[in-house]
Amino acid sequence: MSANEPLVADELALLGAEFDDTELDRRVTEFRSALRRLRDDPVEAVRINELVMDAEHAQLDVVKTTGGEPGEPILGEAWILDRLIEREKTGRRDRYRVLGAVIGFAALSLTMLAVSPRFGIALVVATIVMAGLVAAVAVRIRSPRDSGNAGDDPLLDFARSIVHSSATDREVIRYIRSGSAQDSGAWPSAQRPHSGETASSAARYGSRSGSDRREGPGGRREVPFGPEISWPYGFRQLDPESREVLESAYGTGPVYQQPAMDDYGYGHPSDRGGTPRRQSGDEVPLTLADAQELAERLHGGKSAPPGGGMQQRQSGGKAPLTPADVRNKQFSATRLRPGYDEEEVDAFLDEVEAELNRVIQENEELRVELAEVLRGGKSAVPALSSPLSDPKPGMMAPERIGPERRQPEPAPRGGVPRSDTAARAPSLAQQTGEQATAAVRPSRSADSQASGRSSYPEQWHNDPHLDDRVPAGSSRPGTAAVRPGHDLDGPEITSSWPTRPEAGNVEPGYDEPLDDESRYQEPRRNVPAYPQHSGGPQGSSGPQRRVEPQPHGQPRQQPGYSERRRPEPPTRSGVTRSDTTARVTSRAQQAGEQAIADERREMDEALARARREADEIISDARARAESLERDAQEQHRQAIGSLVQTREELERGIADLRDPEDETKDETENVPDTRMT
Amino acid sequence: MSLEENYDDEVTVLYRKWAGKVQGFLLNMGCDHGLAEEITNDAFKGAWLRWQYVRTLDQPEGYVFMIARNERSRRQRKHDRRAKDLHPDPGDTMRSHQDDPGQDAVDRAVVRQALQQLPPRPREAVLLRDVVGLTEAATAEAIGVSKGSVKRYTSEGRQRLRLLLQEFRYRQGGNYR
Numbered sequence: 001m002s003a004n005e006p007l008v009a010d011e012l013a014l015l016g017a018e019f020d021d022t023e024l025d026r027r028v029t030e031f032r033s034a035l036r037r038l039r040d041d042p043v044e045a046v047r048i049n050e051l052v053m054d055a056e057h058a059q060l061d062v063v064k065t066t067g068g069e070p071g072e073p074i075l076g077e078a079w080i081l082d083r084l085i086e087r088e089k090t091g092r093r094d095r096y097r098v099l100g101a102v103i104g105f106a107a108l109s110l111t112m113l114a115v116s117p118r119f120g121i122a123l124v125v126a127t128i129v130m131a132g133l134v135a136a137v138a139v140r141i142r143s144p145r146d147s148g149n150a151g152d153d154p155l156l157d158f159a160r161s162i163v164h165s166s167a168t169d170r171e172v173i174r175y176i177r178s179g180s181a182q183d184s185g186a187w188p189s190a191q192r193p194h195s196g197e198t199a200s201s202a203a204r205y206g207s208r209s210g211s212d213r214r215e216g217p218g219g220r221r222e223v224p225f226g227p228e229i230s231w232p233y234g235f236r237q238l239d240p241e242s243r244e245v246l247e248s249a250y251g252t253g254p255v256y257q258q259p260a261m262d263d264y265g266y267g268h269p270s271d272r273g274g275t276p277r278r279q280s281g282d283e284v285p286l287t288l289a290d291a292q293e294l295a296e297r298l299h300g301g302k303s304a305p306p307g308g309g310m311q312q313r314q315s316g317g318k319a320p321l322t323p324a325d326v327r328n329k330q331f332s333a334t335r336l337r338p339g340y341d342e343e344e345v346d347a348f349l350d351e352v353e354a355e356l357n358r359v360i361q362e363n364e365e366l367r368v369e370l371a372e373v374l375r376g377g378k379s380a381v382p383a384l385s386s387p388l389s390d391p392k393p394g395m396m397a398p399e400r401i402g403p404e405r406r407q408p409e410p411a412p413r414g415g416v417p418r419s420d421t422a423a424r425a426p427s428l429a430q431q432t433g434e435q436a437t438a439a440v441r442p443s444r445s446a447d448s449q450a451s452g453r454s455s456y457p458e459q460w461h462n463d464p465h466l467d468d469r470v471p472a473g474s475s476r477p478g479t480a481a482v483r484p485g486h487d488l489d490g491p492e493i494t495s496s497w498p499t500r501p502e503a504g505n506v507e508p509g510y511d512e513p514l515d516d517e518s519r520y521q522e523p524r525r526n527v528p529a530y531p532q533h534s535g536g537p538q539g540s541s542g543p544q545r546r547v548e549p550q551p552h553g554q555p556r557q558q559p560g561y562s563e564r565r566r567p568e569p570p571t572r573s574g575v576t577r578s579d580t581t582a583r584v585t586s587r588a589q590q591a592g593e594q595a596i597a598d599e600r601r602e603m604d605e606a607l608a609r610a611r612r613e614a615d616e617i618i619s620d621a622r623a624r625a626e627s628l629e630r631d632a633q634e635q636h637r638q639a640i641g642s643l644v645q646t647r648e649e650l651e652r653g654i655a656d657l658r659d660p661e662d663e664t665k666d667e668t669e670n671v672p673d674t675r676m677t
Numbered sequence: 678m679s680l681e682e683n684y685d686d687e688v689t690v691l692y693r694k695w696a697g698k699v700q701g702f703l704l705n706m707g708c709d710h711g712l713a714e715e716i717t718n719d720a721f722k723g724a725w726l727r728w729q730y731v732r733t734l735d736q737p738e739g740y741v742f743m744i745a746r747n748e749r750s751r752r753q754r755k756h757d758r759r760a761k762d763l764h765p766d767p768g769d770t771m772r773s774h775q776d777d778p779g780q781d782a783v784d785r786a787v788v789r790q791a792l793q794q795l796p797p798r799p800r801e802a803v804l805l806r807d808v809v810g811l812t813e814a815a816t817a818e819a820i821g822v823s824k825g826s827v828k829r830y831t832s833e834g835r836q837r838l839r840l841l842l843q844e845f846r847y848r849q850g851g852n853y854r
Contacts, residue, residue: 019696019697019700024693024696024697027692027696027714028689028692028693028696030718031689031692031696031718031721032685032689034718034722035685035688035722035725036685038722038725038726044722045726048719048722048723048726049723049726051719051723051744051747051748052723052726052727052744054747054748054751055723055743055744055746055747055748
């Protein structure tokens with residue numbers, strides 16, 4: 001304090017005024033009578049009460065404007081604020097709920113307006129009416145509450161006008177002022193001014209003063225975040241419905257369906273008509289060039305390739321579209337989005353479509369032509385079931401050439417029943433088609449080796465004994481009808497399946513999940529059990545595994561099953577499968593299928609010629625052999641006859657020589673006899 | 678109103694002790710005599726109405742001063758809003774019941790005039806602390822601020838008042854003390 005400070009204090013003390021005793025007595029008596037009047041006059045009491053409340057509200061103003069210091073007792077502020085915050089929160093919650101309902105109904109009505117205008121308009125009108133009703137009800141709800149509070153709690157009314165829209169800020173202020181968030185029940189007396197009040201306080205301030213049990217220890221209302229966030233008793237059990245949904249979504253339940261392809265690149269062998277090599281899409285298929293090569297081998301290059309004329313007819317000036325073109329077509333990858341360039345693919349597919357339409361038309365004609373030819377020459381019929389009729393494995397549509405597709409094929413093939421063909425095929429092929437087979441197989445094996453695909457073992461190509469098992473397999477009904485034309489194609493008769501290394505060495509870790517999933521797959525299959533081949537090295541006594549190839553081809557024809565489990569073409573398996581890609585692939589598959597059928601037909605024709613040639617050659621050879629044999633036998637007979645003749649002469653000479661020496665011979669012969677006896 | 682009878686006695690004791698100071702404070706704050714008297718009585722009536730709480734306070738006079746101060750400012754606001762019966766010079770209307778002619782009266786007028794030039798908060802703080810003689814806690818409760826704020830306002834008011842008085846003395850040519 002400076003030196004002037006007491007001076008100022010003295011001067012200020014001059015302002016201090018006190019009643020003298022008479023004045024004081026007069027005022028005191030006056031005041032006591034005023035108190036008495038106040039006790040009897042409610043109007044005066046209300047006036048004084050408002051005056052006091054105004055003073056207390058002014059304290060709130062002070063708090064709001066000046067802030068304060070931690071721990072500083074502020075009269076009634078925290079108490080009032082608690083009540084206000086509570087009311088504000090509940091009020092806002094209710095308002096938000098009603099508002100949310102109205103908004104939701106409005107959204108629903110707008111949606112319905114978009115769907116069906118008439119009903120939507122009705123809903124919009126209903127929404128407006130509902131919003132109006134809600135507003136009216138809200139007004140009616142709020143106003144009696146305010147008016148009701150105004151009677152017994154004008155303090156709150158006044159304070160609400162102050163803190164109406166800033167309850168949260170007020171709360172923060174209160175936290176700051178009260179020093180800590182856990183200021184328990186022991187507040188300073190100034191902060192809970194009416195805690196010990198009796199009925200009079202209830203009349204003035206409402207029925208508060210700690211009677212609200214929802215409040216926290218500090219008089220603070222616990223903010224109800226709700227049980228949606230915290231689950232006090234741990235995570236609840238899933239109800240069955242939710243469990244089912246989750247399991248179907250995540251594939252742990254019985255609803256789960258396995259994808260069609262497994263990790264090995266091929267699904268169940270029955271899906272591809274017992275020809276697992278078809279799934280090995282990298283395998284180079286037999287193409288028209290192969291057929292031409294074969295024809296050249298058989299004909300010695302002396303005649304034009306059988307498909308040559310057709311090709312020339314097809315070409316029509318530009319290079320013909322072959323399945324190889326479809327297969328080798330390269331699409332440029334797109335940037336910033338997966339898949340091929342759609343326009344590029346579409347353009348190419350248009351080209352393919354036009355070309356293939358033309359080819360199909362031509363092939364129809366050729367088919368009729370060929371049918372006539374084939375009806376004329378019966379010897380060409382078995383040749384139709386050539387290995388070339390086997391669909392190309394690496395073509396665009398390997399799965400399309402499934403069993404369900406191959407079955408109707410015999411009809412356009414000249415009307416010869418396929419069962420006959422298949423029944424005769426093995427022996428005929430074994431006897432007469434060895435040359436053709438020998439010509440085909442090296443090229444195919446070379447192709448498969450070049451492809452580097454190990455899923456199709458080499459033994460299937462070159463095992464001629466596999467052909468013998470087709471009749472054995474035909475003991476099951478439908479095998480011959482289902483799988484015609486595979487007599488020369490080794491892999492289809494996959495009795496060697498169990499002995500193939502992949503199937504035999506299935507990892508145990510791979511077995512167990514497959515067992516589990518096979519349990520789920522089993523009910524889906526219409527045919528309850530697979531054909532048991534108990535002699536298999538893997539000794540699969542349980543349910544058939546998906547990776548395990550069916551050695552017996554496909555004894556049952558389930559188009560639906562095959563359709564469902566249709567595998568993706570392996571050449572496309574690495575590509576992202578957007579819808580565009582799937583559509584493009586399917587169209588390309590169809591196109592490739594057509595091309596393959598045409599190819600097959602051409603190669604059938606080529607092979608028919610080849611086999612006819614082979615038949616001629618073989619019959620010539622056989623005739624030559626027979627004549628040679630006859631010559632040899634004759635010579636043999638002659639030689640034998642001369643030998644016999646000479647022997648007889650010699651025996652006669654010996655007898656003549658022995659006659660004079662009979663005794664000596666007997667003696668000499670008897671010596672060992674006597675010795676022995 | 679189910680207040681007990683002995684509340685009257687307790688409030689009367691408080692009244693007897695503090696009524697003059699409350700009225701003097703109100704007068705120094707610019708109220709005329711009748712208004713100060715009325716506000717003083719109302720303040721004590723309010724204390725009587727809240728006596729169940731006020732009696733628990735260490736310094737009930739703070740509460741009384743709070744009511745009186747608030748009532749005065751409320752009437753002042755109402756008065757200013759209506760813009761009538763404006764007091765151009767509050768010092769003229771302030772009449773102490775102990776006013777007497779002489780140097781004290783001159784000094785009292787000078788100090789009152791200086792007080793009128795103070796900002797409201799420091800003026801209230803100085804009045805309550807130095808003139809009325811309230812404690813810091815009671816002053817804080819009366820004004821509705823913290824004790825630290827009371828200190829700050831008080832020192833600020835004193836400083837300003839001192840400067841004002843020095844300026845007044847300089848203008849008086851050293852005639853004043």
